[in-house]
């Protein structure tokens with residue numbers, strides 16, 4: 001199975017720029033790259049912050065841009081999104097019994113769980129009692145089936161204070177629900193931090209990556225204000241088989257020289 005992981009597209013109205021960049025142009029270039037290199041992907045998943053201000057025009061622009069994607073796509077929400085306006089444009093989006101943008105997909109490699117951590121009025125992640133109950137029910141049903149979780153906010157701190165300040169509030173409750181099933185979670189994909197980070201959490205491997213527009217600069221001393229940057233955008237190419245989950249990241253706008261490492265003889269400097 002091949003997945004493409006995109007995150008934090010932060011679209012604004014098509015005639016607006018954001019932090020000196022054009023998010024729609026960036027997304028369109030990502031779509032073109034995916035169509036050119038990964039038209040065979042099983043799906044593209046965007047892990048939230050689809051828009052920056054939750055504008056209706058931004059969701060329409062997103063819909064139009066993604067209509068050009070050759071693979072199917074699945075969307076979840078981030079803290080910058082507006083659930084009602086999102087749903088007014090993406091009428092076929094995921095929806096659980098309480099109206100959250102959550103769902104389960106049964107796939108050839110296991111179960112994909114898509115979670116909604118958006119809470120109106122805050123940039124922090126939120127996983128309320130209704131969502132915890134829904135997740136608990138899905139987990140009970142799936143038992144030992146291999147699971148892959150997709151969510152916007154990481155369910156743990158990432159050692160970057162400005163991002164942890166707007167992290168998932170119900171970390172303890174989330175872990176408590178997931179704990180009996182941790183052994184069957186093969187990978188956790190998230191967004192929100194606009195940086196490449198990988199590792200493991202309670203034994204669960206995870207990865208996230210840079211967004212398609214602006215990034216968060218790596219500054220372990222920053223407090224309060226989030227340090228932004230124009231580091232290059234990326235998408236993830238995820239290859240899953242029965243035993244291995246590989247996560248490559250591709251800087252799809254990279255223009256640096258490409259060459260064969262075998263073609264050059266040793267040269268004196």
Ligand SMILES: [Fe+2]
Pocket residue numbers: 008010049078080192193194211
């Ligand atoms: Fe974001």
